[in-house]
Amino acid sequence: MDTLKLVEEKLPTLSRQERKVAMRVIQDPDSVKQMSINTLAKAVGVSNATITRFVKKMDCHNFYDFKLKLTENHSTNSNKVEKGSIPDEVFSFYKHVLNDTWESLDVTSLRTIVDLISKCNRIYIFGIGSSGYTAQEMTQRLLRMGIAAFPMTESHIMYITSGIMGKNDIILALSTSGNTNDLNRAAQAAQLNGTKVIGITGIKKSPLYELSDYPILVKNSNFVDNTRFINSQFAITYALDIITTMLLENKTYSDRMNHTVEMILDNKFRTK
CATH class of the missing domain: 3.40.50.10490 (Glucose-6-phosphate isomerase like protein; domain 1)
Incomplete structure (x- = not known):
């Protein structure tokens, strides 16, 4: 299964802190792929241990393994909300949802x-x-x-x-x-x-x-x-x-x- 789809599917089963990690992954996977575990933990306000628990629930051995699967499954340009004028951003948002x-x-x-x-x-x-x-x-x-x-x-x-x-x-x-x-x-x-x-x-x-x-x-x-x-x-x-x-x-x-x-x-x- 696509990694992002798996995160979305498992969201209801996650703890409150793990959901913070999940939402950042879902909303901005491209930046997460470039982060270290320390950087991601600081960005979403959780501990490294929380991220480790999260990636194991996504059937990954560690955060590095999770990033590899995220890169394999997720195209950089896939449904990306384009930054431009506000009308462009809203249009891109709705296009993604639709x-x-x-x-x-x-x-x-x-x-x-x-x-x-x-x-x-x-x-x-x-x-x-x-x-x-x-x-x-x-x-x-x-x-x-x-x-x-x-x-x-x-x-x-x-x-x-x-x-x-x-x-x-x-x-x-x-x-x-x-x-x-x-x-x-x-x-x-x-x-x-x-x-x-x-x-x-x-x-x-x-x-x-x-x-x-x-x-x-x-x-x-x-x-x-x-x-x-x-x-x-x-x-x-x-x-x-x-x-x-x-x-x-x-x-x-x-x-x-x-x-x-x-x-x-x-x-x-x-x-x-």
Whole structure:
């Protein structure tokens, strides 16, 4: 497995100090390849022993062995965020996130999920914080297609609602970290009633990814750069855009969507 992909995959299993090392490797592998163990330890604020434990968890004998594997697996120009004007940097950032998400998505799995949404009685879209805003926006799309969708953006309401869900309902759970405890507990409670869970997350082997009946892995934007305010929902939105576009291949959904758009436009012009 590619060394960077391995670090991303094992991130949830690492200690807090080891995660500091992992994030530096993921975000700036080219500079890490040039560092000594002492330099890296000082740069991220950990001990040499922490780095040694980290590289052993990456199946390497020592830090030198880890750097060799990193060099072998990672091209210098691979998905590098180019430094230039701010628009150039943001574009490069999004290109990186989009490309890695595109590579991880499986069309057959997405088709299965679309079929599941088409046949369900109700779909509950879980999301807290930024993911809550994305959940609300996705709910609006589905409602315009005539699909019974309900946004769940508050943990207490999530848990209460999970108790009344049935086997013909589904949950679409959104969480970049996959480690939102209240969201995960509510989803698991609903599964006891036979409700299927579609989980979209940016970390493989996270609690949400593991519990989901239909997991979707997208690129975690923090793996590119967590030092600036960049849209953390970009990769999730891309996956939802694909699902939406697939749903609109259904003529009934497409007609309903067009009808609601016409109604909205008509109402806007009439009120002016």
